[in-house]
Amino acid sequence: MHFQAWVDHPSMYLAVGDNYHFEASAADGSDVTLVFIMQDVPGGNVTVSTSNGQLFTYLDIFYTFTG
């Protein structure tokens, strides 16, 4: 599957309140669900899924840490 996930930011330090671009990709896979466990607060997990039968190669989300 060669799954990868990253954030589009040059540093590991992210500012609370700013919006960041999180991305994931794979060489193959279908009908996938991705769970981004961001922080231990309500709304801190973000789940995205591909459509039925759709091949997964890339998905992304935007997320703002609330501190």
Next chain:
Amino acid sequence: MTVTCFNLVSWEKRIIPVAPLYDVNGYNLTVDNTLRQTNEDFNFVLTFDINISLPMKNVTINIDFKNGVNASYLDDFHDTMVLPVQYSDSLSYSTQGSYNVTYTLTNPISTVTLVQSVRVWDNLLNTTLSCLSTCDIVACAETQMTFSFRNTSRSGFKFSIDFNDGTIMSDVGDAIMFDVNKLTTLNYTYTQAGTFNVTWYVVNGEYNMSGEYTVIAQRQIVDFQVISFNLFIFYRLVIGRCN
């Protein structure tokens, strides 16, 4: 943070190392007084209050006191840091002037610059002009008088003395204020007799003082002679010398 990807036949998990932080916040810079004399301490206090948002991770505090002196602190502002926290510095300046003390607070995601202006000027309010000549107020024309500013500051100041005979002695350039006081004595010689109302003032960046000084300049009596022709006796008196 972690990202999990799965379907019915497989799953994968990846960790993205991130550290959400707050910008540098909750700071307050104070100084106990914004005006002091040379060699008197200013007390600067930087406080992070109890209500700041954490974490801020490593916060570096660089201080430029603008007199060639710098200070630096580094602390980890983690989630459980005990608050409030204060950084105190005492500092004096040996040279008069205005200084913009600059604090630069930096953490991995933000930089804050704080400027605290302080002024350093020596008090001139007790300054007087005195004559050091032996005859004090009454002077001898054509004899050098010596003046001096008394009860004045360790630093230099701009000054002007109007001797009321058309002569003004002064140094009103700014440079004199940024050195130690080198005005030990000032010499002046009246070339004519009369009563002169000497006026003077001194000033620096904060204080000023002025005053008057009356000088009675007289020509000395020289070789006063009484000659009695009747007795053919010659008397010679010399009186009234001022020095």
